[in-house]
Amino acid sequence: MSVAHLVNSRIIDTHIHFDDDRFDPDRASIYQSARSQGVCAMVVPATIESRFTKIQHLATQYPGVFPTAGLHPMFCDHHLPAHLDTLAQTLHNCVAIGECGLDKSDQQTDLKQQRFYFGAQLELAKTASKPLIIHARNAVEDVLLMLKTAALSRTSGNGVIHSFNGSLQQAHRLIDLNYRISFGGPITYPGARKLRGLVESLPLEAMMFETDAPDQPGHAQRGMRNEPRWINQVITSAAELKQSTITQVASASNKNAISLFDLPESLLLGS
Numbered sequence: 001m002s003v004a005h006l007v008n009s010r011i012i013d014t015h016i017h018f019d020d021d022r023f024d025p026d027r028a029s030i031y032q033s034a035r036s037q038g039v040c041a042m043v044v045p046a047t048i049e050s051r052f053t054k055i056q057h058l059a060t061q062y063p064g065v066f067p068t069a070g071l072h073p074m075f076c077d078h079h080l081p082a083h084l085d086t087l088a089q090t091l092h093n094c095v096a097i098g099e100c101g102l103d104k105s106d107q108q109t110d111l112k113q114q115r116f117y118f119g120a121q122l123e124l125a126k127t128a129s130k131p132l133i134i135h136a137r138n139a140v141e142d143v144l145l146m147l148k149t150a151a152l153s154r155t156s157g158n159g160v161i162h163s164f165n166g167s168l169q170q171a172h173r174l175i176d177l178n179y180r181i182s183f184g185g186p187i188t189y190p191g192a193r194k195l196r197g198l199v200e201s202l203p204l205e206a207m208m209f210e211t212d213a214p215d216q217p218g219h220a221q222r223g224m225r226n227e228p229r230w231i232n233q234v235i236t237s238a239a240e241l242k243q244s245t246i247t248q249v250a251s252a253s254n255k256n257a258i259s260l261f262d263l264p265e266s267l268l269l270g271s
C-alpha cells in the first residue's frame, strides 16, 4: 500500500500542535502541504493559558483548524488557578478541553498540582459537556482512576487518550468508560511491537489517529520536525496492521473525530 493512495482521501489530524513556535517560520506552507495531502482538518490542543489566544487566532486564519483550550500536566509550573477561569471563558470557541491529564515520566511536574488541574478540567468538562483530550504518560492507571471517579456521561464520547501507551486491558477499560484511543507516529516504527499489537487488537470504532506534530515523528522522519501531512503514514501503518484499506481506516478515524468533537460533516466533502 502506498501513501499516494491517500491523496484523494480526506483525513483529520486529531492532535497537532499547530501553534508550536517551531512552525512560526513556515506555518503557511506546512498548512498548504498538509491540505494538498488530504488533511481537511486539524484539532489543535493547548498546553498553557498564554497559548489560548494564538490558537484561537490560527483557527480564524486557517480553514479546518479547530481550537481547544486546556492546561497540560507537563507545564504545571506555568499554571495558575485563575487560568481555569480563562479556560472556562474560552470554551465556547473550542471543540474540546485539552490537553490535560497526568504525566509520571522523568520530566514530571508536582503530581499534586497535576491532579488539581486535571480534576478541575474534568469538572469543567462535566459542566460544559465538552470532550477531553487526555495526556497519560506513564500514568494510565492514575488517569483511569480519576476518570472513573469523574463519571462523565457525554453521549457522543467523553474524550480521547492521545498517543496511548498503556496495556490492552487498560485500553478496554477506557473504551468501556466511553473514551477513544488515539495513536500517532510511534506505531510506524517496525520495532514498536506493543503499540502495533494494540492497533491490531482494538476495534476501529474506538480508535483515532494523530501526528502530535511537531513532536513524535514517524519512522521515515525520525529526528525531524514532524508535520501534519505525515498523518498519511500513520494511517498507512494502521491499515497494514488492521489488514484493512487506507480508506477504511481514514474514514473510521474521521467518523470518530467528527462525532467526538462535534465537527461539521461537510469537512469530508469536496475536493
Ligand SMILES: [Zn+2]
Pocket (backbone or CB within 6 Å): 015, 017, 045, 099, 212
Ligand atoms: Zn500533544
